[in-house]
Amino acid sequence: MxxxxxxxxxxxxxxxxxxxxxxxxxxxxxxxxxxxxxxxxxxxxxxxxxxxxxxxxxxxxxxxxxxxxxxxxxxxxxxxxxxxxxxxxxxxxxxxxxxxxxxxxxxxxxxxxxxxxxxxxxxxxxxxxxxxxxxxxxxxxxxxxxxxxxxxxxxxxxxxxxxxxxxxxxxxxxxxxxxxxxxxxxxxxxxxxxxxxxxxPTGDARKLDLAGSVTAALGLGGVIYALIEGPAHGWNPSAILAAVGGTALLVAFLFLEARGRHPMLPLALFRSRTFSGANLTTLAVYFALGGAIFLVVLALQQELGYSALAAGAALLPITLLLLALSPMVGRLAGRLGARPLMTVGPVLAGVGLALLTRLREGGGYVSTVLPGVIVLGLGLALTVGPLTAVVLGAVEDRHAGIASGVNNAVARIAGLLAVALLPLLGGLAGDSGADFLAGTRRALWVSAGLCFLGALCALLTIPREAGRAEKGPTKPRTSAGKPQPKALPREQHA
Structure with a gap:
């Protein structure tokens, strides 16, 4: 080198x-x-x-x-x-x-x-x-x-x-x-x-968990193949084999991560209730968001006659609200802590997704799409920033990188599973017209329910002091003189 x-x-x-x-x-x-x-x-x-x-x-x-x-x-x-x-x-x-x-x-x-x-x-x-x-x-x-x-x-x-x-x-x-x-x-x-x-370079090639990466990719690939192809073309032997093989590989992946010297997913991190709860909230909210956006964009263009540009512009308020409100939400989390925001935020996101079930042919954007988009954007603005802060605050500083990486992977895999599963849960199988819109509405109700579950998970697992700004000269990561929970005890650090 x-x-x-x-x-x-x-x-x-x-x-x-x-x-x-x-x-x-x-x-x-x-x-x-x-x-x-x-x-x-x-x-x-x-x-x-x-x-x-x-x-x-x-x-x-x-x-x-x-x-x-x-x-x-x-x-x-x-x-x-x-x-x-x-x-x-x-x-x-x-x-x-x-x-x-x-x-x-x-x-x-x-x-x-x-x-x-x-x-x-x-x-x-x-x-x-x-x-x-x-x-x-x-x-x-x-x-x-x-x-x-x-x-x-x-x-x-x-x-x-x-x-x-x-x-x-x-x-x-x-x-x-x-x-x-x-x-x-x-x-x-x-x-x-x-x-x-x-x-x-600061690392060692021996720390690369290639076996874990390959096993995770193949296992997820097998499961996703079965979830997409089974409903679309029937549960033939290839779909069944993919489902069984993919599940077995995912079990093997967990075994490798538990026994490996340098796992890509350190399972010990999940001993922290805060870290586990934040990632479960991530899984629920990002599953709901990823699958809902996938189906709503298709419905807007295929069934409601929106151009590609109009469909992209229809969801723009979500990102604009995230950008505009993030600084204020950060200050609010410093005063109140992350738990209230991570509870209210997913509830609002769920309400926004429920409002989007009003999608119908002939419905105007302002009356049928915009209200749901705005409420969804408000809910995400309250959730995303505090969620990231809680994930990073649940582990020691030197594990912040891997904690962020795990949370990023959870968010991506949530979207991956949502695109495969949500059409199935909504009863969609290549339908068009009124059937597609009806299936999309069912899928949006499922997404709304998952957001509500994410809110409940945050309420039950995130400690009251998480994310709250420290007052005065306190030690790192303390609030009211009590240390924040750590994902790994010091004696277990590699």
Missing amino acids: PPATPAPPSSVAYASPRGRGVLLASILGSGMAFLDGTAVNVALPAIGRELGTGLSGLQWAVDAYLLTLGAWVLTGGALGDVWGQRRVFLLGLVGFAATSVLCGLAPGIWTLALFRAAQGMGAALLVPASLALLRTSFPEEDRQRAVSAWAGLSGVTTAVGPLLGGWLVDAGSWRLVFFLNVPVAALAAWVTLRHVPDDA
Whole structure:
């Protein structure tokens, strides 16, 4: 491994031109992965028409990406420690751009799903490395400002995704959504090579849990195959074998993680009631959100006659509310603690999803869509920030990276399962017209119920003091003189 450059890794001042370059590279990389996910959702009806596929094919176009991203994101983070964050980030940019071109050239739905799976592996390198670049490049006193700017500006790219994707589909082709990644990746790579310092690797290749990554990917793949293909084409031997084999591999994955020396998913973290509760809330809320958005975007275009651009704009208030309210919610959580917000937030999100069940042919946007979108956005704004803070606060500082990675993986896998399961729970199997709308409404009611369960989980598992700002010169992670719960006792740290 070549030595790092003479400049120490954390030597870039936030306010300097080089610091702005590091921040820009990080935002472009992660934003590209986030934007691609939201933009592709809007392009799904156009993909279905051109490639001649139904609901199950569109499910694979989404889930193939989420499958590899969710299964490999923790390994992607570990690779950054082994090879250096800058190198892994550049590798992720190259891989994401190359697979985006392949997606744009895909002649059929199965080749598109295959290339989307490869694209997800590139995103699994980009997402953790983009945030880690801030940690390795900036000194400690500048990191919080950098992370806050990264979170806010990355949120802007998420907001732009549906609008940009819809415009590209209406103006040209769904394939342009993928081709757009190439110039963005080229710009990000140029900025990275110019501004981001080369960091020395800090990890050991022996710490890579490749067996865990492969087992998780294959196990999830088998289960998702059965959930998508079984209802669509019948429970034939291949679907049954995939279900049984996938379940067995997931059990083997848990065994490997419990016995391995360097597991990608340290099960000991879940000894913390706070950490477990926050991740269960994440699973419920992000399952509800991922599946509902997938179906609502399809319903708006296929059944209600919205253009791709109009469908993307219809959900824009959600992201705008997240961006506008996040600072206020952070201050509110500091005063009240995270538990009240993580209880009220999912309840509001569930009410918003219930309001979206008013979708019907001939219904106006302001009367049937906007109320649900606004209430859903308010609920998510109250939930997302405090949820992240609780996850990070439930473990010691040196485990914050793996805790964030686990929570990110839980959110991605929740979306993956939702796209596969929610149409099944709503009774959808390639229906169209009134049947599709009726199935979408049933699925939205299921999603609303899951949000209510997420609220109950937060109420029962999140301690009252979690997320509350400290007053006065207290020791780290204390409130009223009592230490916050830790996921791992010190004697068990690897």
